[in-house]
Amino acid sequence: MQALHIHAGPKALSHIREHGLKPEHVGVIPGAAGGPKGLILGPLDRFIFGEWLAQSSQPVDLVGASIGAWRMATACLNDPVAAFERLEHDYIHQHYEPLPGHKRVSAAQVSEAFGQSLQAFYGGRIDQALTNPRYRLHIVTSRGQHILHREHPVATPLGYAGAYLSNALSRRALGGWLERVVFSAQSAKLPFDAQDFRTRTIALTEGNFMPALQASCSIPFALKAVHDIPGGPAGAYWDGGITDYHLHLNWTAPKGPERAIVLYPHFQQNVVPGWLDKALKWRHGATPFLDHTIVLAPNPEWVKTLPNGKLPDRKDFMTYDRDLAGRVRVWTTAAKASQQLGDEWAQWLYKPELSRIQSL
Numbered sequence: 001m002q003a004l005h006i007h008a009g010p011k012a013l014s015h016i017r018e019h020g021l022k023p024e025h026v027g028v029i030p031g032a033a034g035g036p037k038g039l040i041l042g043p044l045d046r047f048i049f050g051e052w053l054a055q056s057s058q059p060v061d062l063v064g065a066s067i068g069a070w071r072m073a074t075a076c077l078n079d080p081v082a083a084f085e086r087l088e089h090d091y092i093h094q095h096y097e098p099l100p101g102h103k104r105v106s107a108a109q110v111s112e113a114f115g116q117s118l119q120a121f122y123g124g125r126i127d128q129a130l131t132n133p134r135y136r137l138h139i140v141t142s143r144g145q146h147i148l149h150r151e152h153p154v155a156t157p158l159g160y161a162g163a164y165l166s167n168a169l170s171r172r173a174l175g176g177w178l179e180r181v182v183f184s185a186q187s188a189k190l191p192f193d194a195q196d197f198r199t200r201t202i203a204l205t206e207g208n209f210m211p212a213l214q215a216s217c218s219i220p221f222a223l224k225a226v227h228d229i230p231g232g233p234a235g236a237y238w239d240g241g242i243t244d245y246h247l248h249l250n251w252t253a254p255k256g257p258e259r260a261i262v263l264y265p266h267f268q269q270n271v272v273p274g275w276l277d278k279a280l281k282w283r284h285g286a287t288p289f290l291d292h293t294i295v296l297a298p299n300p301e302w303v304k305t306l307p308n309g310k311l312p313d314r315k316d317f318m319t320y321d322r323d324l325a326g327r328v329r330v331w332t333t334a335a336k337a338s339q340q341l342g343d344e345w346a347q348w349l350y351k352p353e354l355s356r357i358q359s360l
Helices: 010-019 036-055 065-074 080-092 108-124 126-131 155-169 172-176 209-215 315-320 324-337 339-350
Strands: 006-007 025-031 060-065 133-144 179-183 198-201 236-239 259-264 293-297 358-360
Touching: 006 010, 006 080, 010 259, 010 293, 010 358, 025 036, 025 065, 036 065, 036 108, 036 259, 036 324, 036 339, 060 065, 060 108, 065 080, 065 133, 065 209, 080 108, 080 324, 126 155, 126 209, 133 209, 155 172, 172 179, 209 236, 293 339, 324 339
Parallel strands: 006 358, 025 060, 025 259, 060 133, 179 198, 259 293
Antiparallel strands: 006 293, 133 179, 133 236
């Protein structure tokens, strides 16, 4: 069974027919939010950043939210293959024990432990992520507005309830509750047209790298918000996936074949705009925003062959509860099986078959 499905927007497909697909054609790589689902992208990440893109020299914009931001920042390190291997190991083995006298792990406890893990992972290497000669890193966060401006035990749940209802009526209406704040390295311009949603851009620096990255991964109620990130406007910052779950953005491609393609290793075909859109199926289809995009996604039938017949996900923390060994075994098995995704992509690049490309 083929594990990898290749989906392309109309302009990306035309590009492949006319020019083929070479590493120098890639201008943007997005990294979606999605927690443990991102584990299956490890082999693709290691091949793309460790081998394939190394054959070219053009600048590439890396845009990530949540686990996608962690992946894209990892790609900027000096030895991306080793860094991605460590990321996979660290993510699979993360574990949080409730404090004595408590039945559950608190959001504050998870946030503290997660911050320590980021420090252990990037400590002494932040400059590599910020000054990579090839890659320009963009970390997406969601900053609260009005009653979501500061995290509060009563106001925050009410604010997210209001955000959910507003978003159901109109995605733009979500901007009244949350704004997209992107922290960009090297003074890089955004590689997308941000007129679709209220957006602010901030310089990504040594002083705000850690809080920006932690904020981008801070799922509401599961982790604490990160407040008052240096260089950015005051307020509470949460997971970038709330505003941009799968980065369904209006990517701007340069003219000509070089840097014209948005290459998107993803864990599913659909590119869902925001976290609050997960249940709104009518927002899951492709739009002209994705015309230049190639999505590399697992075959849904192949996914059924993984442990429990699904991708790893956050529910596994509850399913396995304190059975750390059981969750580690299941996630490790899925991550190893996903080597087939990387191998099939490498084989396709060596011998492209246009018949394998499906529309987005």
